[in-house]
Amino acid sequence: MTQYKIPVIPGDGIGPEIVAEGKKVIDAAGEKFGFDVEWVEFPQGADHYLETGELISLDTLKELSSYPVIYLGSIGDPRIAPGVLEKGILLAARFYFDQYVNLRPIKLLEGVWTPVKDKTPKDIDFTVVRENTEDFYIGIGGKAKKGVSKNLLEVERNLYSAKFDLDIETDSEEIAYQIGMISKEGTRRVIKYAFDLALKKKKHVSSVDKANVLSDIYGFWRQEFQDIASGYPEITTDFNYVDAITMWFVKNPEWFDVVVTPNMFGDIITDLGAMIQGGLGLAPGGNINPEGTSMFEPIHGSAPKYKGQNKVNPIATIWAGSLMLEQLGEGEAADAIVAAIEKNILDSKVKTYDMGGTSTTSDVGDDIARIVSSI
Numbered sequence: 001m002t003q004y005k006i007p008v009i010p011g012d013g014i015g016p017e018i019v020a021e022g023k024k025v026i027d028a029a030g031e032k033f034g035f036d037v038e039w040v041e042f043p044q045g046a047d048h049y050l051e052t053g054e055l056i057s058l059d060t061l062k063e064l065s066s067y068p069v070i071y072l073g074s075i076g077d078p079r080i081a082p083g084v085l086e087k088g089i090l091l092a093a094r095f096y097f098d099q100y101v102n103l104r105p106i107k108l109l110e111g112v113w114t115p116v117k118d119k120t121p122k123d124i125d126f127t128v129v130r131e132n133t134e135d136f137y138i139g140i141g142g143k144a145k146k147g148v149s150k151n152l153l154e155v156e157r158n159l160y161s162a163k164f165d166l167d168i169e170t171d172s173e174e175i176a177y178q179i180g181m182i183s184k185e186g187t188r189r190v191i192k193y194a195f196d197l198a199l200k201k202k203k204h205v206s207s208v209d210k211a212n213v214l215s216d217i218y219g220f221w222r223q224e225f226q227d228i229a230s231g232y233p234e235i236t237t238d239f240n241y242v243d244a245i246t247m248w249f250v251k252n253p254e255w256f257d258v259v260v261t262p263n264m265f266g267d268i269i270t271d272l273g274a275m276i277q278g279g280l281g282l283a284p285g286g287n288i289n290p291e292g293t294s295m296f297e298p299i300h301g302s303a304p305k306y307k308g309q310n311k312v313n314p315i316a317t318i319w320a321g322s323l324m325l326e327q328l329g330e331g332e333a334a335d336a337i338v339a340a341i342e343k344n345i346l347d348s349k350v351k352t353y354d355m356g357g358t359s360t361t362s363d364v365g366d367d368i369a370r371i372v373s374s375i
């Protein structure tokens with residue numbers, strides 16, 4: 001029997017409750033498909049931070065890097081200023097492990113209600129490949145002093161130009177800035193991943209950018225996209241400005257197969273994607289480094305107000321567990337979990353409140369585990 005050792009970070013809020021159900025379903029799949037998982041629990045999150053002052057240490061990251069996958073619940077706690085845990089744990093892990101692909105399937109399952117009128121599961125079935133280590137997430141920014149533009153005359157004639165230069169040597173609070181950066185290699189590898197994925201799907205890749213305004217950074221993205229595309233003659237492509245794609249996701253989701261996007265736009269459009277597939281309770285994600293350590297998590301946050309109530313929907317986390325098994329090469333077990341989720345939604349009355357039911361988090365986990373065992 002194949003043995004896996006998988007580190008798990010339950011995290012904050014509802015994290016421990018949903019992760020428990022994900023583990024339960026994966027254990028059931030293991031029994032059925034001939035593998036066994038030893039779960040290694042890590043305490044990182046709000047309580048650990050408040051007790052020890054540690055977010056995630058370099059030693060922990062090094063230890064985790066010996067594993068191919070990590071299972072993550074959710075990070076975030078109202079006792080701690082926004083961003084501290086998210087940047088100090090979640091983004092630290094994404095960057096440390098160089099998880100350059102954030103894979104977010106947008107798939108409306110049979111029996112799930114979508115707010116998009118007249119769309120069915122065959123219309124909403126695509127994957128967003130979000131770049132995950134660059135763009136406005138690189139963490140370079142600060143406060144500065146407003147200076148006089150070197151090109152003052154030109155600036156005054158051109159209403160569309162910035163009105164000041166930055167003097168980033170000072171600590172003044174006159175302006176704040178944040179720098180977005182993408183690299184050639186960082187852009188090409190994620191776009192390549194998207195094209196390789198499309199080869200296994202409907203052979204269409206859509207690019208997202210804002211090359212009409214942020215033309216230095218996203219013009220560069222578009223140029224690299226076109227260059228990669230020329231190596232895949234069998235794949236069709238299109239370009240979308242990020243504002244427009246939010247409209248198309250709602251109006252014509254059936255157009256999409258693989259959507260590849262820079263980091264920040266990907267963050268934004270995948271919450272919209274989650275909504276058209278039935279809500280955040282159903283949306284899984286994988287932070288992938290194909291040659292290193294990948295990390296799987298629901299897209300939703302830690303929902304502190306529901307903590308400890310055994311109430312929230314564990315399906316996003318269970319589905320993230322399926323993506324994790326896929327990454328480990330357990331494709332059959334991964335498919336069985338998605339099939340079991342679909343069967344639970346279609347045939348079973350065991351549903352959480354967000355899906356119109358009255359069942360608990362653990363009832364739904366039990367039900368999906370039972371279906372996996374009987375598949």
Ligand code: IPM
Binds near residue numbers: 091267
């Ligand atoms: C996500 C989240 C994170 C992000 C936050 C919590 C740092 O919104 O995974 O989409 O912005 O990437």
Ligand code: MN
Binds near residue numbers: 268271
């Ligand atoms: Mn997000």
